Amino acid sequence: MNDAAAKREAGGAVALETETTGVPGGVPGTNADVVIVGAGSAGIAAARRLLANGLSVVVLEARSRIGGRTLTRRFRGHPLDLGAHWLHAGPINPLVRLGRERREPLRRAPVEGHVFVRGRPGSRAQGAALDRAFAMADRAMTQAAKGREDQPAAKALPPMGPQGRRVAAIHGLVSGRPLGEVSLHDFPSMEYADNLFIAGGLGAYVERLARGLPVRLGTAVHAIDWSGQGVRVESSAGTLHGRAAIVTAPMAVLQREAIRFVPALPDACREAIHGFTEGVYEHVVLHWPGSPFRGADRLASLTGGRREPPGLLTCIDDTPFHFFELDQPGAAGFDRRDPHAPFRFAREVLAEHFGHRAIRDLTVMHATAWRHDPWSRASWAVVPPGLHPIRDMLKAPVGERIWFAGEALSRAQWGTAGGAWEEGERAAAEVLGQLAPRNGASGSRAGG
Ligand SMILES: Cc1cc2nc3c(=O)[nH]c(=O)nc-3n(C[C@H](O)[C@H](O)[C@H](O)COP(=O)(O)OP(=O)(O)OC[C@H]3O[C@@H](n4cnc5c(N)ncnc54)[C@H](O)[C@@H]3O)c2cc1C
Known part of the structure; x- marks a missing residue:
């Protein structure tokens, strides 16, 4: 989906409301079909795919900017990436594929050093x-x-x-x-x-991909209640109701219980989250x-x-x-x-x-x-010896309404923006499979 399409799709975006009002065309009693926690690569990818397939979303982002662990800043007039910079694994990296479709200024990284x-x-x-x-x-x-x-x-x-x-x-x-x-x-x-690079910085590219998405900045999520129907998401800007949630907060942030789940997450899920160590x-x-x-x-x-x-x-x-x-x-x-x-x-x-x-x-x-940084706590999540199944363990949805996504879940592209993007899209496709039939949208249209 190009930026114009993203904007069009986002036309039906919901603003964060502190009471349950219902989304036009959505399910009564919910603010959005899907509440996405985090506007990094995984959250942006998930939002684009869901919107493109007719679901309403709202993305809640704790920081006052988009991009998470991708961030481009200017130094003496030149854009430099302070987080992810390389587009690794070109042939399988979804950000490379999308970049080519959008005619982004990609260049190959030299092999010789x-x-x-x-x-x-x-x-x-x-x-x-x-x-x-x-x-x-x-x-x-x-x-x-x-x-x-x-x-x-x-x-x-x-x-x-x-x-x-x-x-x-x-x-x-x-x-x-x-x-x-x-x-x-x-x-x-x-x-x-x-590997590839992108002129102007990877952070700036990821930010471009979020244009027009319904992102609410400066909104930290501190609890997700999944005891009733759907999810009730408590944030620094109020409470939201959704039919499902996609949580993309980094593992090191989740380990510190920055988000309280009610009821508590299943043991397997908690063990997986707490199994990772902090990559620096x-x-x-x-x-x-x-x-x-x-x-x-x-x-x-x-x-x-x-x-x-x-x-x-x-x-x-x-x-x-x-x-x-x-x-x-x-x-x-x-x-x-x-x-x-x-x-x-x-x-x-x-x-x-x-x-x-x-x-x-x-x-x-x-x-x-x-x-x-309180919203990353690490550069990425690392799997210690003996715990290699934990990436896959986290892919199972909780109560058929909470999905985890982000770099930590990717096997072939762990610790990368491309892996996070891939996982955001995977979670969105699964949410579509779960919610779309009742909405009349078809999961098979998922393609972003
Ligand atoms: C210095 C550095 C260099 C790197 N180099 C590369 C590289 O060259 N190539 C590469 O591909 N990758 C690289 N990476 C890794 C890459 O940046 C990450 O893997 C990727 O950006 C993670 O995306 P994500 O969506 O999983 O998480 P994030 O980008 O961290 O997004 C999660 C979002 O959730 C938000 N959040 C957290 N908690 C809450 C909450 N409670 N409520 C609301 N919002 C919340 C955060 O603010 C954040 O915006 C690098 C990382 C670092 C730090």
Whole structure:
């Protein structure tokens, strides 16, 4: 559905009301057919699909902006993503498919990266050795994941010396936790090949996709009562009634009981929610015109130093901006009361590799802190060893009227905006299957 269509569909949108008034054309006694909690990728995808299929929706969003863990902000006039930036797994990513349909400015991410050894460009052989170590690790993990018993993903890595430590550090970064804390059965299910970027930022793109949707900002949901018919959703802006709810709040937020369910959720559902651990991945935004990096959007591996950053994305969009990435152990080392600690850390590590003269024109512009944000509490949800069924466990609806959606439920695209989108669409399709026949709309029309 294009933006014009979304607007048209949203013409019948309901405004949040503090009393039960009924939706024109909807079921008497409800404010909307479906109440969606959260206006991130999953919530937006669900709202678009439901509206396109004739159901009324209202999206309640705690923050004063749309997009959740996607967010584009301007730095010195240039748009930069402070949350998701990569469109991973192009061939299966629904945001790529939709982007192509809408003729969005997508570009392929380069495959080649930089390898620096003690601040100097590494040889071709050093780059090839790292590539081989990645290939060996991937083969070993894929093979070991076929075993019946789950185990920490780190245990499947063959001994590979310093290259192995580098591979483990990078996989740990993209997992959100060190590989010793990640389920081997879950980890290799993620597709990472064929990545893309979008000009103007992924956050801005997701925000465009929400245009015209009935989103109520600054509205935190604190309870969902499903004891009677449908759902009764209590929020900071009043109470709403719906026939069903789709909850896309992050797992780490649900674990803190930010939303009370009445009656309590079934045990299996609670266990699944509480099974996840918090994945941490943070961007430190650098402006560094004199950096030694050439070519746009390349990952750089800095090796041979006492400290090696697990991720560095250089010359973003061919600008002097770079992301110095923080992994969970790195971020955990900082004192929360000192917001400049990541700034100093990035400078120290880069000075260690390239020398103090080389970083004279480096400015650290910003460091994200999604792990401390009350509406995310983490960058994404991680499955610990032994708990790999929890993503699927959460897909079962509760009382045939509450569905969970979001990145945590996606198996092939966990921890991504594309995975969240896919799960929002899945939940919406199931809600349509449940509610649409009585409305006269057909679930088979679902297509967004
Ligand atoms: C630094 C960083 C880098 C990342 N990099 C990438 C990347 O390169 N590529 C990629 O694909 N993914 C990346 N991700 C992950 C990606 O951002 C997320 O997986 C995805 O955006 C999650 O979407 P979601 O809809 O599941 O959740 P969210 O986007 O978190 O949306 C949930 C929404 O619910 C709202 N909410 C929470 N509680 C309540 C409540 N009680 N009431 C009302 N509203 C509530 C929140 O405010 C939020 O807007 C990154 C994440 C981070 C933090």
